[in-house]
Amino acid sequence: MAQLTLTMVQANYIIEYGDEKNSHEICEILNMVIRRLRYTPGCMQSDLWRNDDQHAVMISEIWKTKADFNRHVNSSLFKRTLSASALELAPEKPVVRISECENVRGIDLLEEVMTNFNISF
Secondary structure, rough: OOOOOEEEEEEEEEEEEHHHHHHHHHHEEEEEEEEHHOOOOOOOOEEEEEOOOOEEEEOOOOOHHHHHHHHHOOOHHHHHHOOOHHOOOOOOOEEEEEEEEEHHHHHHHHHHHHHOOOOOO
């Protein structure tokens, strides 16, 4: 089977919140953003995670291409989100981690690496 190579961008934004009240407000704002992102061309995945132990929420995005990601970062939605009350409510600047992935593989890599592993569809 031929290997399919894709270039993607994965972006994670971790936002700390000061107290439980801020947590609900931040999540409400970010959930609206996430729902819109899912229908944005080039967005392959967009999720919101909440970690109450660390008092933080994380947005995780996967973009089909770097051009799709660049278009998103320069969009009014992204700029409004950065200046929105979600970030104003956070006591710290968000932690941002962005990865450019040029060799994305799936189950074919598992089959290649694992011994005695066979999946039939």
